[in-house]
Amino acid sequence: MSRRMQGRASMPARRGRAHAARWVAPAPVPAGIPVLPDHGLGDATRSFLDSLRVLLAAAAAAAGGGAPGGGGTALQQPGGIPEDMDRVAALVELAQGGDAEAFGLLYERYVDLVYRYIYVRVGSRHLAEDLTSETFVRALRRIDSFSWQGRDIAAWFVTIARNLITDHAKSARFRLEVSTADMLDADRRVDAPETEVLQHLRDTRLLEAVRDLKPEQAECVVLRFLQGLSLAETAAVIGKSEGAVKQLQLRAVRALHRALDGEVL
Numbered sequence: 001m002s003r004r005m006q007g008r009a010s011m012p013a014r015r016g017r018a019h020a021a022r023w024v025a026p027a028p029v030p031a032g033i034p035v036l037p038d039h040g041l042g043d044a045t046r047s048f049l050d051s052l053r054v055l056l057a058a059a060a061a062a063a064g065g066g067a068p069g070g071g072g073t074a075l076q077q078p079g080g081i082p083e084d085m086d087r088v089a090a091l092v093e094l095a096q097g098g099d100a101e102a103f104g105l106l107y108e109r110y111v112d113l114v115y116r117y118i119y120v121r122v123g124s125r126h127l128a129e130d131l132t133s134e135t136f137v138r139a140l141r142r143i144d145s146f147s148w149q150g151r152d153i154a155a156w157f158v159t160i161a162r163n164l165i166t167d168h169a170k171s172a173r174f175r176l177e178v179s180t181a182d183m184l185d186a187d188r189r190v191d192a193p194e195t196e197v198l199q200h201l202r203d204t205r206l207l208e209a210v211r212d213l214k215p216e217q218a219e220c221v222v223l224r225f226l227q228g229l230s231l232a233e234t235a236a237v238i239g240k241s242e243g244a245v246k247q248l249q250l251r252a253v254r255a256l257h258r259a260l261d262g263e264v265l
Contacts, residue, residue, distance in 0.1 A: 039112040041119070045183045048226040049203055052210070052256065059257040085150075092153055095143050103143065106153070107136050113154055114161050117227055121165050123177030131168065135161045155233035158223070162237060174219035176211045183207060202263075209259045217252035220245060 088109075094102035114135050119128040138160050146156055184203050210218055216238070223234045224245075231242045238245070 039115040039119070041116055041183060044116055044226055044228075045203075047228075048222075049206055051225040052206060052221065052253075055253045056257055056260065059253050063257070085152075088153060089148055092143075092146065092148055096146070103140060110154055110157050111136070113227060114157050117158055117222070118161050118165060120176055120183070120222060120226065121174070122168075123182075127168075131161065131164050134164055138164070151230075151232060151236075154227075155229055155236045158227065158229070158233075159237050174215040174222075176207075176218055176222065205263065206256075206260070209256050212259065213252055213255055217248055217255060220248040221252045224249060 088106075091102045091106050095106060111132065115128055115132045118131045118135070119125065122128055122131065135157060139157060142160075146153065184200060184207070210221060213221070219238060220234060223229045223237060224231075229237065231245050235242045235245045240248070
C-alpha cells in the first residue's frame with residue numbers, strides 16, 4: 001500500500017475511527033530513495049489513444065458511406081463486470097464489517113485508477129497524491145454507505161475523487177490539466193527513432209484534440225476510455241442517464257473527427 005495514506009487526520013465518525021485503528025499504514029519511504037509513481041498511466045494512455053483511433057476510424061467510415069469498423073479492429077468496450085466480481089464483493093462486505101486488510105486490498109486494486117483520474121484533472125503529481133489519499137480516507141469513513149448493486153465499486157471511488165476535485169477547484173467544469181508530455185512520457189514504448197518521433201507527434205495531436213473538446217465531452221471520453229468505466233458507471237459518476245452518456249460520447253467522437261479531419265493518426 002502506498003505511503004500516500006500517511007499523515008491523515010483521525011476519523012471523526014466513531015465507526016471511521018474503529019476502521020482506522022485497525023488499518024495500519026506502512027512506514028514512509030526513506031529519504032534519498034526516488035519515488036516515481038507511474039500508476040499505469042503509460043499503458044492507460046496507450047489504450048486510451050488506441051480506442052479513440054478505432055472510434056475515429058469508424059466515424060470516418062460512416063461519414064464516407066462505408067460500414068463502421070468494416071475490415072478493422074473491433075473496439076473492446078470498457079467497463080462492465082470485473083472478472084473477479086465475487087472477490088471484490090467479498091472484500092467490500094468485509095471492509096464494511098471493519099476488516100482493515102480487506103479495505104487495504106481494495107485500495108491496492110483501485111488506487112491507480114483513482115490517481116490517474118485525479119492527475120489528468122489537476123496536472124500536479126503532489127496534489128494528485130494528496131487528493132488520492134483523501135479520496136480513500138473519505139471512502140473509509142463512508143464504506144458503510146456503499147450499496148452493492150452488482151457493479152464495480154470503481155465508479156464510487158471516482159465519484160468521491162470527482163467531488164474532491166470540485167471542492168478544491170470550486171468549479172464542476174472538467175479540465176484535462178495534465179500535459180500531453182506527462183501522459184506520453186509515462187509510455188515506455190521503444191520504437192525506431194523515426195517511428196517513435198512520428199507516433200509521439202500523432203499522440204500529442206490526438207491528446208490536444210481531446211483537451212479542446214467541450215468539458216462534458218472530454219470527461220466522458222476520459223472516464224470511458226482512459227479510466228475504462230462502463231456506460232452505467234460513467235453515468236453514475238457524472239450524474240446523467242446512460243442514453244445521455246452515449247450521446248456525449250457520440251458528439252465527442254464526431255468533434256474529434258472534425259478537428260482531425262485529414263490527419264494521419
